Amino acid sequence: MxxxxxxxxxxxxxxxxxxxxxxxxxxxxxxxxxxxxxxxxxxxxxxxxxxxxxxxxxxxxxxxxxxxxxxxxxxxxxxxxIARTFQNTELFGEMTALENVMIGAHRSGGYGPFVAATHGFGFAAAESRMRAEAMDLLELVGIAEDAAMLAGALPFGKQRRLELARALATRxxxxxxxxxxxxxxxxxxxxxxxxxxxxxxxxxxxxxxxxxxxxxxxxxxxxxxxxxxxxxxxxxxxxxxxxxxxxxxxxxxxxxxxxxxx
Amino acid sequence: MTGKTLLFAVTGIGLFFALPHMLADFQLFQVCLIAVTALIALGLTVVTGLAGQVSLAQAAFVGIGGYGAAILATRWGVPLWAGIPLSGIVAAMAGFVLGQVTLRVSGHYLALATMAVTAIVQLAFIHMDDITGGAAGMPVPSFEIGGRALTSGGELYYVIVPTTAVLFLIVGNIIRSRFGRAFAATRQSEIAVAAMGVDVLRYKALAFAGSAFLGAVGGGLLAPLASYLDPMQFGIPQSIYYMAIAVVGGLRSPAGAIIGAVVFILIPEFLQAFQSYLGLVFALLLLGFIVLWPNGLSGLIFRRPGARWWGGAAR
Known part of the structure; x- marks a missing residue:
């Protein structure tokens, strides 16, 4: 065992x-x-x-x-x-589905405050990598077509899947x-x-x-x-x-x- | 850099150099006043609009910036160009400490706690007579750079407007980064953002630190423009005044801070005859926007949320 x-x-x-x-x-x-x-x-x-x-x-x-x-x-x-989902869903309702998943990927964002403040070297590449990763997860849970929808406007079943994608984004x-x-x-x-x-x-x-x-x-x-x-x-x-x-x-x-x- | 941002930058810089030739000195003074007011309101865009923490401590940070820079200059001979950012850093640290109270209080109670901070700081300005001049206030030494003293609005314009522009750009950039998203997510669900590995207390404290820095730099730049510091300029009514500017302009976007500052600085010009009713006008504006258009003027102008960062990506 x-x-x-x-x-x-x-x-x-x-x-x-x-x-x-x-x-x-x-x-x-x-x-x-x-x-x-x-x-x-x-x-x-x-x-x-x-x-x-x-x-x-x-x-x-x-x-x-x-x-x-x-x-x-x-x-x-x-x-x-350890990642989790919530019983009554706790999404960031005013953000898009994609942005919700990107919050999950926040910690693996790969750039620091200085690059964020200047949008300097490596910013665009890191952001598009985060976006692609989030998109893959939306695809995985089957709601890729709703990426640009506000999370709060999604039907309940899709909100549940979005929570799953967001949890997975924390790796x-x-x-x-x-x-x-x-x-x-x-x-x-x-x-x-x-x-x-x-x-x-x-x-x-x-x-x-x-x-x-x-x-x-x-x-x-x-x-x-x-x-x-x-x-x-x-x-x-x-x-x-x-x-x-x-x-x-x-x-x-x-x-x-x-x-x-x- | 895309064509659009290039055009934007060229227009901005062109306008910056053209304005002094088009406007009288008093009008440039007003442009400066709008810029520092917008900077102070931008602090509230960050802490309240973005991170969702109501702050009525902004006047205190403005005061710390103004008094800090003036005291550093008169006591230790630190020039204002160094004293202002130094006071900003001190205020940011104070803001970070204040942010720790969000562990225990939120919502209305946080508003009251930050209001108390404003009252306490104002009392300190009044009672630390030997360094602040007490209730009578203190004169602000002139802004000297490269051996030249900048005194008029037309001269300070070349310091205040670029500083404001750079800080607005930086804040706009941060909003459109993973950190900006983490702040916005903190506002929307603390429990969920913590489950994403974001240290909620740290982010709230950082938002307070950022707002304090912007408020203090705004206050530091306001000091040589006003040339005199009166402790009555840094009380609870001023904190509410800055909040009103941010709300009427639109709390959710940096553009809102600018629009609000333009409205609140220019309205008194057009209402010369109603000077004694100005407070009422501002109060009605605030009430009207909270009830009817909570997203403020910028929300009315840039309809689609998130269309552009300066239009509302600070969702």
């Missing part, structure tokens, strides 16, 4: 008197597509926000490629190679996707699945995605963790998780679980 790329150990988060996460342990293997599922309010988004440094956990630790993330700020965590080793399929139509979910599988195959990306739509995640995930009320209630291969009575109970309620069991 290889060392996990991302290791979440005994993470606990409280908001006032509410326990959002209670001693969560999850290991994500390098190159895996790992899903975290659970009903609304299970603590999935909280977990992603802890990993990316938006929330501070009251207990436990997160390590990525051997480095502890606990005290790091969101931008430091991005620089280590991550790992992607965290917060409900990537929410609000998408069946055909769009199919396309998203193919993109994710392709990214893993061609770029060796590790993907951690959270969702409450089981149908999506069970199809492409290597491993699934189920959260409910801030606790881990099951973990394993998709087929195992699907058959787990606790999971059925969490999703469908006690009576339904009994009905299926009997």
């Amino acid at each position: 290889t060392a996990p790329l991302l290791s979440i150990q005994d993470i606990g988060v409280r908001f006032g008197g509410i326990v959002a996460l209670d001693g969560i342990n999850i290991d994500v293997e390098p190159g895996a597509i790992h899903a975290i599922i659970g009903p609304n309010g299970a603590g999935k988004s909280t977990l992603i926000n802890v990993v990316t440094g938006i929330y501070t956990a009251g207990q436990g630790s997160v390590t990525f490629a051997g480095q502890t993330l606990n005290r790091l700020k969101p931008h430091d965590i991005c620089r280590l190679g 991550p080793r790992m992607l965290l996707l917060d409900e990537p399929a929410a609000g998408l139509r069946a055909a769009e979910i199919e396309a998203l699945n193919n993109i994710l599988l392709d990214l893993r195959a061609r770029r060796g990306l590790t993907i951690l995605l959270i969702d409450h739509v089981m149908a999506l995640v069970l199809k492409i995930s290597d491993r699934v963790t189920v959260l409910n009320f801030g606790r881990k209630i099951a973990e394993g291969l998709p087929a195992e998780v699907r058959a787990n009575p606790d999971v059925i109970k969490a999703y469908l309620g006690e009576r339904a679980a009994n009905a299926i069991a009997s």
Whole structure:
């Protein structure tokens, strides 16, 4: 067994008197597509926000490629190679789709403040390289034709894809996707699945995605963790998780679980 | 350089050398006044329009630039041409420190905090009598360069206008670079831009530093033009006045700063008879633009956003 790329150990988060996460342990293997599922309010988004440094956990630790993330700020965590998307999309609405992706490529821009102030030597070349790179990513997620559209004016499905392209522009080793399929139509979910599988195959990306739509995640995930009320209630291969009575109970309620069991 | 920018540059330089032959000295004085006012407003284009951080500290930085350059000259004999950029750098550092408060406060509270800074700095000007001249103010030594003293608007024109032009070009260039995009992205979603690896606090502080530098250089150039520093010129009403200029001109583009400065400097000329109502006119302008045309005059003139950098690429 290889060392996990991302290791979440005994993470606990409280908001006032509410326990959002209670001693969560999850290991994500390098190159895996790992899903975290659970009903609304299970603590999935909280977990992603802890990993990316938006929330501070009251207990436990997160390590990525051997480095502890606990005290790091969101931008430091991005620089280590973790990119994310947001549940309700957090695009730069007044910028074009292309510019949004170019923000993702900001850190690899390759010129400094002096060249920026003078538009001096190397500026045009560096800018057109950034633009080409951003264009390639828009192509990859299938919205190249919308490059010049304002991000805020794109339909929701395309905004989700744009967020994915923007996250990829930071050149991550790992992607965290917060409900990537929410609000998408069946055909769009199919396309998203193919993109994710392709990214893993061609770029060796590790993907951690959270969702409450089981149908999506069970199809492409290597491993699934189920959260409910801030606790881990099951973990394993998709087929195992699907058959787990606790999971059925969490999703469908006690009576339904009994009905299926009997 | 494309043909268009070449034409633009040639026209600009031609106009620069032609104006002194076409305008009277008083009019050149007004051109200078427009230029420094535009420079001060450009600081607000950067920090508020681009980076989205409301600043009512601009009058304080203008004061630091003016007093700094004048004190350096009278106390230590530093010529204004060196004292002005030095004061600008000091103000930029102060702006960077002020920018750190954005870690804790934003929006209305940030506006109040920066307003407090203006009040405190003005009190310092009034009460540090021995170096600032206190409430009575202090005279500004003349701008000397190469053994020549530049005193009239017509003479200072050759310093003020090129300095302003160069700073506008630099700001315009930065806006159209990866750094400008990072500033604009910070305004639109701090949480997302941080997830792209951008250090949000650092960028906000840098925006404050840049606005402070522009304000202080503007103030430093304004000092020899006005020839006297009165602490009442650097209070909260002036901070709001500069904000009004930037808003009416259009906060989102460098052109807005110029347009706003032209409007606010020239209106009093055309309203000589209404001098006592000027404050009301400015207030109505500000209110009207905030409610009806939040993108300001430049937003009205250059309809398509982002058509040109001077028209609004600072989205």
